[in-house]
Amino acid sequence: MIGQNVPRTDGVPKVIGTARYIDDVPPLPGELWGVTVRSPVARGVLQRIELDPSFDWTDVTVVTADDMDDEHNVVALIEYDQPVLAKKQLRHMYEPIALIACADRDKAERARAAVKLHIDKQEPVLSIEDSLAAKHVVWGEDNVLKKYEIKQGDAEAAFQSCELVLTGTYRVHHQEQLYIEPQGVIARWFAGQDGQENLKILGSLQCPYYVHKALKKTFDLPDDRAHVEQTVTGGGFGGKEEYPSVVALHAALLAKKSGKPVRMIYGRKEDIEATTKRHPAICTVTIGCKNDGTFVAVKVDCLMDGGAYVTLTPVVLSRGALHACGAYRFQHHHVLAKALATSTPPNGAFRGFGAPQTIWAIERHVDAVARALGRDPHDLRDQNLFNEGDTTCTGQVLSVSVGGRACLDAATKAVDWKARRANIDRFNEKLARDGKRVRRGIGISTFMHGAGFTGSGERRLKGKVAVDLTPGGRLNIRSASTDIGQGTETVFRQIAASVSGVPFEHIDLEVPNTTKVPDSGPTVASRTVMVVGSIVGKAALEVAERVRAEMKDSGGTFAEAGDRLLKRVGGTVSSLQQYEPPVTRQFDEATYTGDAYPCFSWACDVAEVEVDLDTYETRVLKLWSASDVGRVINPILCAGQVEGGTLQAIGWALYEDVVWRPDGSIANARMTNYIVPTAVDAPPFETILVEIPFPAGPGGAKGVGELPMDGGAPAIASAVEHALSHELKWQGSLLPDLPLLPEKIFNRVRQLES
Amino acid sequence: MLELDINGKKQQVDASPLARLLDVLRGPCGLTGTKEGCGEGECGSCTVLLDGEPVNACLVLAGQVEGRAVLTIEGVGSPEHLTPLQRCFIDDGGAQCGICTPGMIVSAEALLRSHRAPTDEQIRDAIAGNICRCTGYQRIVDAIRHAAELRK
Amino acid sequence: MTGVAGILDGVRFERARSLDEAVSRVGALVSSGEPFHVLAGGTDLVVESHLAPPSPVARPGRTILDISSVPELSKIEDRGDRIRFGGGVTYLTLRREPWASRIPLLARMARDVGAIQIQARGTLAGNIATASPAADGVCGLFPLDTLVGLRSASGERAVPLTEYFTGYKKTQRRPDELIAWVDVRVPARDAKWAWRKVGTRLAQAISKVALAAVIEIDKGIIQYARFGMASVAPVTVSLPSVRALLEGRGVDVDLAALDAAVDRDVAPIDDVRSTGDYRRHVARAVVRELTRSLTT
């Protein structure tokens, strides 16, 4: 079972169009349509909300912050700083202020326009630089949402004795998740059997228990009266990790006040404008090395833009900091990471979760060091890449499943790096001779991504899964891990089947619903297969063993024995398992030392590009990716994760850009101008799955979800630099900043030429 | 009342001719396989065939299709009888979250009706109006190529 | 006319079955002063006006006149050295035979418009009527000595496409006129042609700069040079200075003079998709590249 290309179990409804996403759920009786009134300013003080008296409000429900007391007016996540609806202080453009519901959608829209907001405008803080300089204090005392320091050895002192010390500053920008199905929920209140009020949320979401927690807080509900159920979800990529709590709270408020079910589905524009995005970052990297290329010391100063509220920023920043030194061996490390508040919508989870930002910087900087040393970027990586037994920036000794070198070697071989690079150089000379205005280039990145929660996260979280025996000798997996396209449904069944010996076809999966499934922890951090999958296996095995014991005692087939057992115990034969993290060196959150992750996934990306010397358009001709995600459970699904994630990285590098106006609004909140790659822009992928098993993962699996987002952008930048290196000479980095839009490359080249 | 021909069935539908075809399909017709990802012709998740040509149902008004044949994903295969395209999308990993999949399959269906052995370039051109954020497209291209081989 | 089938907050939907019917209805609407929209493929109109429910903007009192089923508008007449395309001809039709072989420039241009779904619905007349300076269809038609056939209840007139646009989104078309056809010159068999679109990506892209060209060379002398360039000025431009520089000369062109000519012909601006500087640079570069290709 493990390692087989089992067709995905949710495939049939998806290809025939019967899979039911949130907006496919038929209207409930009396259902209303909910919309949000948002702040038209990035910063200001709300004085008054006025409902246009000439508008007919009779069949319209309006909710404002006045419908809640302050204690309950919070979106419960890490800090309780974000209100469900802004009351006085407006902290970002598009911040929710009021909610409207009406049976008639057109009228709901018109009502939205009939709400007049009286606001005293304040000057917003829109950039990391302005926030750092405390141009205005928009959060806490100094705009600092969170900071970390990681230190091993003494980098500053070590630089003194290095033969080369090079510093560079690298910037990355916002990225919109752009899942194709926008955010949406349906909220409904109903009386339970005891007459008490219950709340049901049905929605497109990644983490049912996050929503559950938020509902409980705002509505003062006990665990068993808030019910959150996931519908088939049309993509998330982190964008449906924390944000659905906001949509759910809004719909629930409207449903409560109106006494009717409320459907809230965002339009594309609203979704791009109001929901979370990838954190922008500025990283300054210093590497000290010997003339022979041996890395000695690294220092990284990382600033991230958290947006207006804390949301998940501390965790994103932490992961960014922990990945800032890359996949390389240094004797001395020093990382300073700081997240700052700005007057922009809160940034949040997006595949990679902080790591792509810092990996961009370190990978770009390794290229700059290679250039300074006159070395091939591949060889310099080869020389310094982590091996088993090496130590990371937190002092973690890499002892299990260290696949970096295997990935580099596999990619090098598939690409035939040396020969290909030489061929490209010759080809470029020919192009130049023929007066052709394009050049080719090849670039590389090597990277790793910590699998699972950071540090003691899993120990605190205590993720759980249950497996039940059901009639006919079937097993039913109950887990809160959602399938948002990655194939969790299929892979969990494969794990359960292979560990328990029960046939794949006899394994079912409960729809994630907080009333029916235990809290397995959120579907994030590449933890689903490695962490939750491992307890799925355990639970399935335990149930199967009980049935087998029954078979042994009283005979019959597995199904017969199972049914007999069920009858005898009076209904439930079940196993509830809780995750026990493998024993590692304790991670100390105060000093950021110890084992940050149980293991890492590894990869090497190689990109070949063609760059137009006139227009600076870049075409990715081919992308090779060699990834070690441990034992692969389903190669097709796994390669699909690698390719899809890598294309998101390519999009971030070459096309995607959130354009901010000076007032803090977004100028391109539409799919016609927020540009993601189409099928003709995407390169052919050659995906190589290198399998270095991780003993504690199910069947030896690690995590794959986020890794592919990390290396695509730097590999492309490296290739573009190679292509342009035939025409231009520069020092340090030619392309230190994302995105690599033609206009930006054009400006950079012009700046270099003058 | 509109007189529509959907998936080979002529039917009276109670809807305004000014409604978007997309809303008429998803609402009164109950055909929710056609999805809305943008409402402005960019994402292709609302793709249906109009007289055999792929169009964005979010940009067509219902009144414009009277007298023309509309084919939606519901008219392509069934759970018991998947078409080769549908089978290959499942087997080759062409569908992940699946929200783009119905539109993608409808576009691919139009291609395969006119091309017995499309090249990868032709396949990519045929689905360039269908944005997929999950797969990276490689496996979709593979699925369509395999389906073309199976149809021969 | 299939009656007033739908009323949505007072918006009426009508469908014209013939060109005569369409123009007489438009004439009547204009004289009555009622607001109306002519609807063809809808790929501009539906996006822009969000006229479809559940949008808030289906304003009462207006009429939507659907001309997408008017047979005359999709007619194509091939008269040898010129072809007359009905205004309702779609990009997809231009991409297909026999028209792809007759005027490869238009087929190539059509391939770069949106993606198949847009090409199947979008029409030449719609592209011209929208009058966007980024319009690829207009740009592709510019070098083809194109005449625009404007039809009203009171008759028909032909306007050269290069004179049709009078300012940003302003044209010579009167409100009572429909674009009935475009009449294009078929370039000589051995004519050189070029289409180069620099967009935000390779499909579903709006042009940052696009260049269309037809060049006919006889005995080493450029006899005929016509251009269209999109997104570099408030209207599509025909690069008159470049034309003046090239016509009557050999194919070896002085590049500095060429750049200067381009500079005179374009006036690009910054917008959400690109910058004026970049557009100017690209405009020069694609014209240079074109002249380079003439010598090979």
Ligand SMILES: Cc1cc2nc3c(=O)[nH]c(=O)nc-3n(C[C@H](O)[C@H](O)[C@H](O)COP(=O)(O)OP(=O)(O)OC[C@H]3O[C@@H](n4cnc5c(N)ncnc54)[C@H](O)[C@@H]3O)c2cc1C
């Ligand atoms: C996703 C997407 C991608 C696109 N990509 C491109 C692109 O790459 N390049 C490009 O140039 N354009 C592009 N467009 C714009 C559009 O597709 C074209 O401009 C198309 O040609 C418009 O034609 P239509 O028939 O759809 O016009 P409609 O939307 O039906 O009408 C547009 C305007 O023309 C008027 N009109 C239509 N027909 C006539 C007529 N016969 N007489 C008088 N007035 C008339 C209408 O009243 C309306 O004002 C894109 C649009 C979308 C949605």
Ligand code: FES
């Ligand atoms: S919903 Fe029609 S193209 Fe996106």
Ligand code: FES
């Ligand atoms: S499978 Fe998710 S968008 Fe294509």
